[in-house]
Amino acid sequence: MNKKSLAYPYVIWAGIFIIVPLLLIVYFSFFVDGQFTFQNYTKFMEDYYIKAMGKSISLAFISTTICLLLAYPLAMVLNGKDISNRGVILLLIILPMWMNSLLRTYAWANLLENNGVINNVLAALNLPTVKFLYGDGGVIFGMVYNFFPFMVLPIYNALAKIDKGLIEAAYDLGANDITTFRKVILPLSMPGVVTGIIMVFMPALTTFLITRLLGGGKVMLIGNIIEEQFTRTGDLGFGSAVSMILMIIVLITLAFMSRKGTLDEEGGLF
Amino acid sequence: MAENKLENDYIIDLKNISKSFGDTIILDKINMYIRRNEFLTLLGPSGCGKTTLLRIIGGFEEASNGKVLFEGENIGKLPPYKRKINTVFQKYALFPHMTVGENIAFGLNIKKLDKKIIKEKVQEMLELVGLKGFENRKIDSLSGGQQQRIAIARALVNEPEVLLLDEPLGALDLKLRKGMQTELKRIQQKVGITFIYVTHDQEEALTMSDTIAIMNAGKVQQIGTPVDIYNEPKNAFVADFIGESNILHGTMIDDYRVNFHSTEFKCVDAGFGTNVPIDVVVRPEDIRIIEAEKGMIKGVVESVTFKGVHYEMVVTTDEYKWLVHSTVMSPVGETVGMVITPEDIHIMRRR
Numbered sequence: 001m002n003k004k005s006l007a008y009p010y011v012i013w014a015g016i017f018i019i020v021p022l023l024l025i026v027y028f029s030f031f032v033d034g035q036f037t038f039q040n041y042t043k044f045m046e047d048y049y050i051k052a053m054g055k056s057i058s059l060a061f062i063s064t065t066i067c068l069l070l071a072y073p074l075a076m077v078l079n080g081k082d083i084s085n086r087g088v089i090l091l092l093i094i095l096p097m098w099m100n101s102l103l104r105t106y107a108w109a110n111l112l113e114n115n116g117v118i119n120n121v122l123a124a125l126n127l128p129t130v131k132f133l134y135g136d137g138g139v140i141f142g143m144v145y146n147f148f149p150f151m152v153l154p155i156y157n158a159l160a161k162i163d164k165g166l167i168e169a170a171y172d173l174g175a176n177d178i179t180t181f182r183k184v185i186l187p188l189s190m191p192g193v194v195t196g197i198i199m200v201f202m203p204a205l206t207t208f209l210i211t212r213l214l215g216g217g218k219v220m221l222i223g224n225i226i227e228e229q230f231t232r233t234g235d236l237g238f239g240s241a242v243s244m245i246l247m248i249i250v251l252i253t254l255a256f257m258s259r260k261g262t263l264d265e266e267g268g269l270f
Numbered sequence: 271m272a273e274n275k276l277e278n279d280y281i282i283d284l285k286n287i288s289k290s291f292g293d294t295i296i297l298d299k300i301n302m303y304i305r306r307n308e309f310l311t312l313l314g315p316s317g318c319g320k321t322t323l324l325r326i327i328g329g330f331e332e333a334s335n336g337k338v339l340f341e342g343e344n345i346g347k348l349p350p351y352k353r354k355i356n357t358v359f360q361k362y363a364l365f366p367h368m369t370v371g372e373n374i375a376f377g378l379n380i381k382k383l384d385k386k387i388i389k390e391k392v393q394e395m396l397e398l399v400g401l402k403g404f405e406n407r408k409i410d411s412l413s414g415g416q417q418q419r420i421a422i423a424r425a426l427v428n429e430p431e432v433l434l435l436d437e438p439l440g441a442l443d444l445k446l447r448k449g450m451q452t453e454l455k456r457i458q459q460k461v462g463i464t465f466i467y468v469t470h471d472q473e474e475a476l477t478m479s480d481t482i483a484i485m486n487a488g489k490v491q492q493i494g495t496p497v498d499i500y501n502e503p504k505n506a507f508v509a510d511f512i513g514e515s516n517i518l519h520g521t522m523i524d525d526y527r528v529n530f531h532s533t534e535f536k537c538v539d540a541g542f543g544t545n546v547p548i549d550v551v552v553r554p555e556d557i558r559i560i561e562a563e564k565g566m567i568k569g570v571v572e573s574v575t576f577k578g579v580h581y582e583m584v585v586t587t588d589e590y591k592w593l594v595h596s597t598v599m600s601p602v603g604e605t606v607g608m609v610i611t612p613e614d615i616h617i618m619r620r621r
Binding site for chain 1: 350428
């Protein structure tokens with residue numbers, strides 16, 4: 001049997017549920033009442049939307065950076081030879097991924113809101129309450145919390161795949177710990193870092209859920225604007241145009257990142 | 271370089287080195303010295319501790335006990351990057367994200383040498399290992415043999431006092447291995463530094479080494495020149511490991527008289543005492559086949575295998591199956607006589 005035919009179910013699925021909707025989005029974004037127009041795209045040039053896009057990019061960038069700074073050292077520790085409970089820690093990282101992210105984000109909202117569990121406890125102890133949510137901080141927290149595993153795992157895998165012989169060779173040739181890290185470990189783990197950045201940056205850039213639940217409607221990101229067009233204002237054309245613009249930004253970022261490192265097997269998620 | 275070798279010019283002196291992982295003893299009180307500019311081979315079956323000993327010298331493992339003296343100084347606790355020793359690893363361990371030139375220059379760049387000097391030295395090394403013009407090649411575009419040469423160049427360019435080689439030819443095919451053996455020996459003689467070489471291949475050890483240390487079960491069984499070890503194995507393990515041998519129990523009756531295979535033989539050994547139990551080693555190529563009636567021992571040819579230069583025969587007697595190498599073939603089933611001259615009878619103390 002031709003092995004290619006095994007891929008047909010997916011090809012059909014992809015055709016119906018990915019390609020067709022994509023073409024519809026392209027169509028909706030360029031045609032208003034059957035007339036070809038750029039008006040949906042020119043509307044995006046308004047200050048409000050540009051600012052939302054800028055904010056989306058900057059919050060996604062900040063949360064990706066925080067994830068990276070937290071994940072790399074953790075991945076290094078997990079790869080260390082004198083760690084006995086590696087499995088437990090890995091499980092703790094993966095475990096939240098088994099639960100619905102909506103539920104988890106709701107839980108955080110409940111815990112952190114002005115009248116939430118933590119503030120109630122603080123009030124009961126006669127301590128001042130803290131405004132955790134309804135600002136950039138809450139959104140960044142939500143992004144880091146939700147996407148952190150997607151940063152740790154590829155980096156951990158990339159590090160685990162580095163031949164220990166190469167590290168010994170670096171020591172042998174006179175490199176101390178810092179030089180070995182800089183010249184051997186870091187460059188060889190780059191594919192994992194690149195994968196991790198993509199896996200965190202992309203969903204962070206497009207999220208609307210985290211903003212809604214932890215930003216309390218005060219933070220408008222590009223995902224929320226798209227959602228608004230489809231669910232509330234019903235402006236399908238403008239919603240599609242914003243989606244297209246976002247997709248192009250994502251593609252440019254992907255192209256840029258995959259030139260820096262490769263998205264190949266070395267940096268796979270698992 | 272061989273002529274001005276000083277008798278006591280030890281570059282490395284191992285004192286009572288022991289190593290154990292948990293309850294398993296890997297190395298058991300190793301005492302050994304290595305002379306400057308010597309090609310020393312640690313030879314033994316897998317699991318005998320030879321690689322662990324090499325890693326202790328290189329600084330990748332710490333001995334549980336004992337001292338590693340380098341030019342008289344204990345370096346046992348120094349990290350690898352502080353030792354004047356470089357290693358050629360079994361799987362080459364070349365950096366895949368660097369070119370050939372960058373790999374070789376790695377150590378020199380760390381020492382922050384002048385860029386021009388680094389370039390010159392890299393060229394010199396590429397020439398030495400016969401890979402001129404390869405500096406911009408990617409590592410994965412090289413064959414196994416080429417990677418091996420680059421690994422050697424990368425280690426040698428740092429001008430170490432001692433070069434450690436951990437089964438460096440293990441991954442190469444037979445023909446390439448033979449070529450690299452000669453090549454390695456040539457490089458060692460040209461650069462004139464101490465090589466410590468680990469292998470389980472006895473032929474490789476005999477071909478290249480100035481000195482061989484045979485190891486088994488965490489202990490050094492015998493140290494000596496290849497000729498000494500081949501001709502005068504100290505015990506049955508060494509005799510068996512180095513080349514094929516006939517090993518028999520026997521009794522030293524008196525000086526120059528030995529009894530084995532229920533027969534008394536003349537031999538050249540003395541000083542064992544009288545009526546002492548010993549082991550006797552007779553190399554297969556030292557047995558001469560003659561007519562049955564004229565032989566010292568009589569036996570029946572059980573099998574014959576053609577080996578190219580010689581025939582390998584198994585001759586069965588009442589007491590022993592003899593392995594015999596002979597250029598003359600005797601057919602299977604024929605009764606033959608065997609002659610062993612006194613010089614070819616090697617006596618070993620029994621443990």
